[in-house]
Amino acid sequence: MDIFGDLSGIRLTQREELNSLSLIRTEHPELINEVLLEGICSLTSKWNKEIALHINRSGRISGIAIGQHASVKLPPVRSRESNRLRCIHTHPGGNYRLSSVDLSALESLSLESMTSIGVLNGEITGAELALLTDAGTINTIEFSPKELKNLNYAELLTQSSIRSAVITRSLPEEERAFLVSVEKEELAEELLAELAELARTAGVKVAGQIFQSKRFGSTSSYLGKGKLEELNQHLQNTHANVLICDDELTPAQLRNLEESTGIKVLDRTGLILDIFAQRAKSKEGKLQVELAQLQYLLPRLSGQGQALSRLGGGVGTRGPGESKLEMDKRRVRQRIHFLEQQLQEIRKHRMTQRLQRIRSGLPLIALVGYTNAGKTTFLQKAMEQTRAKGENLSGENKLFATLDPTVRSLNIRPDRQILMSDTVGFIQKLPHQLLNAFLATLEEVKNADLLLHILDASHHQALEHADTVHAILKELNCADKSTITILNKIDKVKQSTDLNRLAQQLAHPIPLSLLQEKSLSPVWNMIEELLP
Ligand code: GDP
Numbered sequence: 001m002d003i004f005g006d007l008s009g010i011r012l013t014q015r016e017e018l019n020s021l022s023l024i025r026t027e028h029p030e031l032i033n034e035v036l037l038e039g040i041c042s043l044t045s046k047w048n049k050e051i052a053l054h055i056n057r058s059g060r061i062s063g064i065a066i067g068q069h070a071s072v073k074l075p076p077v078r079s080r081e082s083n084r085l086r087c088i089h090t091h092p093g094g095n096y097r098l099s100s101v102d103l104s105a106l107e108s109l110s111l112e113s114m115t116s117i118g119v120l121n122g123e124i125t126g127a128e129l130a131l132l133t134d135a136g137t138i139n140t141i142e143f144s145p146k147e148l149k150n151l152n153y154a155e156l157l158t159q160s161s162i163r164s165a166v167i168t169r170s171l172p173e174e175e176r177a178f179l180v181s182v183e184k185e186e187l188a189e190e191l192l193a194e195l196a197e198l199a200r201t202a203g204v205k206v207a208g209q210i211f212q213s214k215r216f217g218s219t220s221s222y223l224g225k226g227k228l229e230e231l232n233q234h235l236q237n238t239h240a241n242v243l244i245c246d247d248e249l250t251p252a253q254l255r256n257l258e259e260s261t262g263i264k265v266l267d268r269t270g271l272i273l274d275i276f277a278q279r280a281k282s283k284e285g286k287l288q289v290e291l292a293q294l295q296y297l298l299p300r301l302s303g304q305g306q307a308l309s310r311l312g313g314g315v316g317t318r319g320p321g322e323s324k325l326e327m328d329k330r331r332v333r334q335r336i337h338f339l340e341q342q343l344q345e346i347r348k349h350r351m352t353q354r355l356q357r358i359r360s361g362l363p364l365i366a367l368v369g370y371t372n373a374g375k376t377t378f379l380q381k382a383m384e385q386t387r388a389k390g391e392n393l394s395g396e397n398k399l400f401a402t403l404d405p406t407v408r409s410l411n412i413r414p415d416r417q418i419l420m421s422d423t424v425g426f427i428q429k430l431p432h433q434l435l436n437a438f439l440a441t442l443e444e445v446k447n448a449d450l451l452l453h454i455l456d457a458s459h460h461q462a463l464e465h466a467d468t469v470h471a472i473l474k475e476l477n478c479a480d481k482s483t484i485t486i487l488n489k490i491d492k493v494k495q496s497t498d499l500n501r502l503a504q505q506l507a508h509p510i511p512l513s514l515l516q517e518k519s520l521s522p523v524w525n526m527i528e529e530l531l532p
């Protein structure tokens with residue numbers, strides 16, 4: 001029998017072992033013959049690959065495929081026989097839950113049923129079976145290893161009572177992320193909280209989180225072996241279908257994690273790119289996001305380059321170049337070149353605009369600050385109070401509501417007009433390639449005559465946030481620019497000593513609450529004082 005899929009690294013003798021297994025017939029009313037089941041589980045562990053079988057109504061195997069990672073590379077199906085085929089496949093790594101890709105395959109191929117079997121060290125950890133109901137919904141039912149072996153499949157197909165008793169899961173499945181960080185213990189909690197916020201900003205639910213101390217992390221699979229097993233247990237319990245790691249993963253770590261968990265894996269950079277992708281509005285912003293995505297993707301494409309196609313949509317695959325995320329390496333390089341040229345054109349144009357601005361003689365003030373500190377709120381208030389014309393900006397309680405550079409002109413005094421630009425928020429561990437990709441949004445910072453640093457003074461890590469901002473300013477060679485620090489959100493500050501401490505450590509502090517305070521004139525006064 002033909003075996004489809006990725007046979008690389010599989011010896012001929014083992015291929016023959018699979019071939020002889022494929023002759024075993026499953027008896028009515030079993031789901032799968034027990035010897036056959038044990039055979040594919042043992043091969044799954046040996047190869048660390050998925051094995052997918054199609055079994056027809058007479059109990060014969062009609063197709064075999066071997067898959068890498070979390071992909072379901074199913075054997076080809078003739079459409080008129082599909083609804084009499086059950087697909088049974090293994091998940092190396094032990095997670096027996098059906099993935100969203102499995103469920104969409106069940107639906108799009110209209111198979112009779114789809115079963116995933118978790119396999120760890122040759123042993124079955126459990127199984128999940130899904131059936132398509134007449135109403136078009138999907139019913140899933142979980143089995144322990146013992147239940148799986150004693151399953152009366154024929155009865156399951158006919159018994160409507162069982163069908164209605166099982167859990168109903170409908171497509172499209174929401175994305176539930178499990179977060180992992182490998183960090184020093186004292187940092188992990190804060191970084192995970194920020195990662196959770198990022199995940200929510202991307203529109204993903206957070207199902208749980210764990211961290212591993214940096215000492216025990218692994219260079220090949222990110223997490224150590226014991227932690228991986230703990231993680232797989234959590235993934236099963238929480239039904240998470242996306243794993244988000246706090247660090248930038250190497251291509252090998254990404255692959256290994258996907259193999260051992262059987263679900264989609266994203267790292268911090270991939271997540272941030274996804275958020276940028278959803279939020280870029282201007283032409284420049286979109287080009288930059290696509291460029292950053294492709295640069296990130298390139299080293300992660302395998303030789304043949306199927307890459308993200310297996311992810312089956314959702315977080316990590318969205319963006320201006322969405323359809324292009326399935327290109328091969330050569331075409332990715334071409335596209336990167338094209339994007340770089342386009343961006344250069346746009347930057348030239350911006351340069352002309354900037355020259356015009358310099359000629360207009362107006363001072364430029366750049367808002368900087370940690371994400372969610374209140375930069376957009378500030379600009380909004382400033383525009384209200386100075387009655388300058390301009391479109392309405394909306395501040396959202398999400399990270400990165402501001403992606404594209406926005407410059408507004410404000411009359412802070414009858415005889416004083418300034419330009420103010422909003423910037424993208426800074427965060428800890430902002431990936432380097434992103435910093436480069438978004439340098440353009442920060443170009444306004446480089447060109448500014450004065451910086452207005454907005455800080456969420458009510459945040460328990462306010463000082464650390466300020467440090468992050470200062471570190472990034474230093475990278476932009478802007479550390480020496482005059483800076484006013486707005487200690488914002490004082491309505492939420494509980495200890496006045498905390499506020500005093502911040503005021504002592506930061507340049508030109510002005511405590512205020514953008515939500516409660518009426519007037520921004522202390523800020524305008526300070527600007528007057530500091531402007532050359
Ligand atoms: P940005 O990411 O720095 O642009 O932050 P935004 O301007 O989008 O503000 C983030 C969130 O903080 C929004 O939900 C604002 O309503 C809220 N916010 C801004 N200023 C204050 C304030 O003085 N007090 C409180 N409690 N919330 C504020």
Ligand code: MG
Pocket residue numbers: 375376377395400401402423425
């Ligand atoms: Mg903003």
